[in-house]
Amino acid sequence: MNNKIKRYIPQILTLLFVIGLLGFFTFNAQVNMDNRGIDFGFGFLNQESSFDVQFSLIEYSGSHSYARAYLVGLLNTLLVSFISIIFCTILGVIIGVSRLSSNFLIRNSAAWYVEFFRNIPLLLQIFFWYYAALRALPLPEKAAPWFGVTYMTIKGYYIPSFIWNNFDIFLYSILAVIISIFFISSYAKKLRETSGKQIPLFFISLGLLIVLPAISFLIGGVSLDFEIPVLKKLSLTSYTYEGGIGLPPELIALVLALSLYTSTFIAECVRAGIQGVSKGQKEAAASVGLTSNQILKLVIMPQALRIIIPPTTNQYLNLTKNSSLAAAIAYPDLVLVFAGTALMQTGKAIEIVSITMLTYLSISLAIAALMNWYNKKIEIKEK
Amino acid sequence: MINTLIDKKNSNYYYYLLAGIFLFSISILDVVLYSFFKINLTIFLPDILGLFLPLIIGFAGLHLIRIEYSGIKTIDLINKNINTNNFNAFLTLLIIFAIVKAAPPSLSWMIFDANISGDSKEACTGTGACWTYVKVWFRRFMYGMYPNDLHWRINTAFILVIGLGFFGFFLKDSLKKYLALYYVIIYPIIAFLVIYYLISGGAFGLVWVETGAWGGLSLTFIVSFFCLIFCFPLGMILALGRRSNLPMIRYISVGYIEFWRGVPLITVLFMSSVMFPMFLPEDFFMDKLVRVIIAITLFEGAYCAEAIRGGLQSLPRGQYDAAKSLGMGYWKMHIFVILPQALKLVIPGICNTFLALVKDTPLIFVVGLAEIAGMLALAKTNPKWLGFAMEGYIFAAIIFWIICYAMSKYSYNLENKYKTER
DSSP, X not given: OHHHHHHHHHHHHHHHHHHHHHHHHHHHHHXXXXXXXXXXXXXXXXXXXXXXXXXXXXXXXXXXXXXXXXXXXXXXXHHHHHHHHHHHHHHHHHHHHHTTOSOHHHHHHHHHHHHHHHTSOHHHHHHIIIIIIGGGSOOGGGOOEETTTEEEXXXXXXXXXXXEESHHHHHHHHHHHHHHHHHHHHHHHHHHHHHOOOOOHHHHHHHHHHHHHHHHHHTSOOEEEEEOOEEEEOSSSOXXXXXXXXXXXXXXXXXXXXXXXXXXXXXXXXXXXXXHSOXXXXXXXXXXXXXXXXXXXXXXXXXXXXXXXXXXXXXXXXXXXXXXXXXXXXXXXXXXXXXXXXXXXXXXXXXXXXXXXXXXXXXXXXXXXXHHHHHHHHSOOOO | OHHHXXXXXXXXXXXXXXXXXHHHHHHHHHHHHHHHHOOOTTTTSOHHHHHHHHHHHHHXXXXXXXXXXXXXXXXXXXXXXXXXXXXXXXXHHHHHHHHXXXXXXXXXXXXXXXXXXXXXXXXXXXXXXXXXXXXXXXXXXXXXXXXXXXXXXXXXXXXXXXXXXXHGGGSOGGGGGGHHHIIIIIHHHHHHHHXXXXXXXXXXXXXXXXXXXXXXXXXXXXXXXXXXXXXXXXXXXXXXXXXXXXXXXXXXXXXXXXXXXXXXXXXXXXXXXXXXXXXXXXXXOOOHHHHHHHHHHHHHHHHHHHHHHHHHHHXXXXXXXXXXXXXXXXXXXXXXXXXHHHHHXXXXXXXXXXXXXXXXXXXXGGGXXXXXXXXXXXXXXXXXXXXXXXXXXXHHHHHHHHHHHHHHHXXXXXXXXXXXXX
């Protein structure tokens, strides 16, 4: 009896405290909103937003709803996170491997790279790229082409856009490649386990990946055109590029800063992962007679990845959250479009800030759940 | 064939070495002369060949030098570290050339062509950096809009707080057992009072300075310091809650921690500026700075809790069992056995959290507090000082880099120390 009370009383008290606190806040919010004549509700999402967004992946103008503006912001956030994740992974792996190089200079340059970019606040890095470095770029009319068809100017980076004909057939061919690779690999695994035979899976997949899309080009009537950006005179002194895709300088600055900053953390994860595989594993694999490629593929990498992937995913998550700093340089991401402009116009502080926070929270929780599932799957099953 | 070549290399290594060093020095000399003095040794060659020639020559030189064991200490060191195989030699050359090429322009911009004299934009005539800008704005970057003649108050407050922080080290041994008590409870209170009364004033004959005037780097320190001392107890409670065996308390703690860890700080700051006023009683006014500090504390408390949980988890189970077998209750066990040991282990973790906190504080700029990033934005748009954004950001970056680097090294050393002690 005594024990039961001891267990229940603190729990009940905590619960009451939390409920009381929430109730206090709700009551205050109710009173405050009544005083200011604001009513709580999500109806505003269907109203016309009547503000413009500079850069949007989907069609959007002032006549669209606030819900659409939310979507524009979310897509922009996901876009910048996605590009940065690709770059920071490539950079991070290179730097992480370099930190273990036998070459003194490479090892130390990689270490200094990590120490340098890790210890400067991300916001300052974004500001540096946006306000200082990118402002030193040439004006559109003075820009020399990079790789012949792309132009890096102070107004952004202009690249050619693709114009696809019969894009769906190309898509089907890619889908067919993925499905066939899946079947072949499961067949190869079965073959290896039952008879010990090995087939060159990698080359077969690569071949399929080249051949099938090529067939779709030759027979399926798929074709690809480029639209190259062309310099156009707007007024006497102002020029711009037309055609192609223009990446705004905000996006470039953000991608640069995010990928340089996050790559240092990923480099550390990669280094820890490779160092975490004990030397004995490699020697044991060699003594069983595996070739050095097989050792890397079948022994080192699976164990290193088990250490590398969880913290790396965490870094991806951090990157996605950090991409909200976009608001500081007016890149139209979720925070700027929705928690900034839309909030200013509607005054629905509680609704908008909670939607924004819940969006980030659900991204985080979804990735965390995925991570837990993955960890369960790859954990060493001890007998 | 190859064997005879290697044998030959072994017996005639001396000549190989001389030739290799000669080629290598030529290649370095060429790059150095070109990038520092604009003297082009390979002017008679076609452009593309002239570009790659030092690389080829240097590569050949390193190839000649390479040998498994030469008996000469320096050469062995070089071979072992930067010249183990062709690929490494190639990368070595690339890195050396990149450094040599990048050094002159950055050095001349930062030092040789730079200006620091004078006190207006006109003093900056060279092509280099204009450090005059940083010099003139220095006080603003450090203290924000705080009145110039009152800066001593900020300085004194910081010196006092730091001094009090070190005070614990000089305690007598008989008082050492109260050390944790001092750092966790007494020190934060004293530090809070010192900063509050010295910097904001309003008592003891000091002039009141409203928080809107605070700014610059000192505001970074104030915000991160307060957040640290407040988020530590919060984190401790949450960490204990998360490890509690009472389900309701555990769920609430987990929910709290995961919620704050899942949202970006910038949305938390937005929340503090637009949602907090809604949640408080209508006639209750709260200063913007206080709201921001509360928001960051709530946010950082979750991270702090995870760091402390790491320390709690790394304690062996035997400690819990031993304490329980002595008949200690939950609180007695934690206060006298678990926390004193765990807190020592979590210092590196807390240090990392604090590092993240310091790096996050420039963000308070988005809710309108003129922290150093805010002061930089203000200075850069000042019509008298247009066009010096680069200098300002580099200056701020250097300051932050020094602080963060020192802190990360400190926490790294602590971690190593505790690793060996256990």
